[in-house]
Amino acid sequence: MTRLLDGKVTVVTGAGHGIGRGHALELAKHGATVIVNDLGSSASGDGAGRDAEVVVDIIRSRGGRASANFADVGDEEAARALVGQAYEEYGQLDILVNNAGIVRDKAIWNMSTLDFDLVMRVHARGTWLLSQEASARWRAAAKAGDGRTYGRIINTTSGAGLSGNFGQTNYAAAKAAIVGMTLSMSLELAGIGVTANCIGPGGITRISATSMAEAEVVEPDERGEDDFDPFDPSLASPVVAWLASPEAGHVSGQVIKAIGENIQLMSGWAPVRTASNGEKRWDATKLGSVFAVDVFGTRAPGLRMGG
Numbered sequence: 001m002t003r004l005l006d007g008k009v010t011v012v013t014g015a016g017h018g019i020g021r022g023h024a025l026e027l028a029k030h031g032a033t034v035i036v037n038d039l040g041s042s043a044s045g046d047g048a049g050r051d052a053e054v055v056v057d058i059i060r061s062r063g064g065r066a067s068a069n070f071a072d073v074g075d076e077e078a079a080r081a082l083v084g085q086a087y088e089e090y091g092q093l094d095i096l097v098n099n100a101g102i103v104r105d106k107a108i109w110n111m112s113t114l115d116f117d118l119v120m121r122v123h124a125r126g127t128w129l130l131s132q133e134a135s136a137r138w139r140a141a142a143k144a145g146d147g148r149t150y151g152r153i154i155n156t157t158s159g160a161g162l163s164g165n166f167g168q169t170n171y172a173a174a175k176a177a178i179v180g181m182t183l184s185m186s187l188e189l190a191g192i193g194v195t196a197n198c199i200g201p202g203g204i205t206r207i208s209a210t211s212m213a214e215a216e217v218v219e220p221d222e223r224g225e226d227d228f229d230p231f232d233p234s235l236a237s238p239v240v241a242w243l244a245s246p247e248a249g250h251v252s253g254q255v256i257k258a259i260g261e262n263i264q265l266m267s268g269w270a271p272v273r274t275a276s277n278g279e280k281r282w283d284a285t286k287l288g289s290v291f292a293v294d295v296f297g298t299r300a301p302g303l304r305m306g307g
């Protein structure tokens, strides 16, 4: 088998279960040393445990190199120390996969401020903290050398962040924030050879099972290799391994959905219609005629105007 990541060191957050576990195993299969981070919490962020050790044991039993880390990615000191662990134990960090996540779904009228803050904390703040620490170290290394370094940041968004979802104003806000910060980081880090991309994965995991009746959660390594299952949470992992590799140096600022058997390169917000009145400022009383045309499609039929 051709290995894409020999000699690389990676941190994968939330890699004790589900999608992150699939990434950690795939990156290790390609020769990367993996720091397997996981707080070991429930799908809603309660509690803590040593779930990361299970994945470390699997990687080691397959001949790979891995270490466990039990940090809460939303805790600044612990998040920075997680990046530091890569340098202390292995002398470098090449790849950061921000994947840790929780859900606390409720319609907005029932959602508490705590539900909002905790979800933002793990996804948005956690992704930012780890990316900030890694970026600062990579930039310092680039400045000390020839101006370039190897670095890959792979973040995790979701359909909720790209299109919204009922009951997920907290999660959608966090996942959209991750897209925005990925686009900004891709611009900021391009000069030093570091890429930043987002994947949109899928699969039946502890967090998606919370909204699916009778869904059975099966971890990636507990599945038979030959049975294709469109809900296997590790189906996005080959995309992560490739984005992490030297082959993908030209890919940055992208959102790639990898669900089931499909890989989709997403296109972001772009104008679908532009109106101009030939004057500098619009008059509100004239806007009704502009929006009388059905520019809203079927997505929010209640918003259709005119007609």
Ligand SMILES: NC(=O)c1ccc[n+]([C@@H]2O[C@H](COP(=O)([O-])OP(=O)(O)OC[C@H]3O[C@@H](n4cnc5c(N)ncnc54)[C@H](O)[C@@H]3O)[C@@H](O)[C@H]2O)c1
Binding pocket: 013, 014, 015, 016, 017, 018, 019, 020, 037, 038, 039, 040, 041, 042, 043, 045, 051, 071, 072, 073, 074, 099, 100, 101, 102, 122, 126, 156, 157, 158, 159, 200, 201, 202, 203, 204, 205, 206, 207, 208, 233
């Ligand atoms: N499952 C899906 O269909 C789906 C779809 C789109 C995006 N995602 C995203 O994929 C990622 C992984 O989710 P999953 O579906 O595998 O769920 P999961 O619950 O199986 O895995 C999430 C892991 O993150 C860990 N975690 C939670 N809070 C943490 C923290 N503060 N610090 C460190 N680790 C923490 C949990 O312990 C857990 O092991 C999430 O970012 C999620 O939003 C999932």
